[in-house]
Amino acid sequence: MDNKDLHILDALQQNARIAMSELAEQVNLSDTPCLRRVKKLESSGVIKGYRATLDAQALGYSVLVYAQVRLTENSFDKAEEFEQAMRSLPQILECSVVTGSYDYLLKIIAKDLGHYEHFLKLSLGKVSAIDSIESTVVLKQTFSRDTVPVID
Structure with missing residues (x-):
């Protein structure tokens, strides 16, 4: 290149x-x-695809949450079960394996806090591989990038 x-x-x-x-x-x-x-x-796969970037707030999503998740056990099977469950939930924008006292970091959007609570109890809360969830609600997002720096 x-x-x-x-x-x-x-x-x-x-x-x-x-x-x-x-x-x-x-x-x-x-x-x-x-x-x-x-x-x-x-x-070559450098360009993975093309898409429209949507305004989440214009579509009614006003809450952004980062959730730290600890699994019931550190095993391949539990990780696969968890990751498959997360892929099926469109409110989860990102799912990352992390180091530290938690196993995963999730970036989640919701329409409001009630919508997030409902999602937490009825969707995330039903995944048997999850031991605990700690949520952090974003008060204000100052900026977000979805581009990769290619030119210094």
Whole structure:
């Protein structure tokens, strides 16, 4: 991957709907070589896909929660059971294995605190692999990035 590829990636992260001719102009290439580079980045898996970024608050989700989860035991089977259950819950935006006194960190959205409580009791609370959950409600998110720094 060279500097042109990095500039292409940066531009596509900012606007995935950019016209190929405009992208080519931005990175100082003609259309065909630019398109070839984009296709190569897609086929190699560097570009995983394209999607629309939605405003969660505009869709009624005003609560963001980070939940630290401890499993009943540290075993492959319990981890698989837990991770599969988390994949099935669309309110969970991220699920990460972490170090420390907890096993997982979840990023969860909810419409309000009542909605989160309902989710906690009726969805997360029913996963038998979970021993304990500690929730931290975000009061204000100052910023959030969903881009990867590709150009220093």
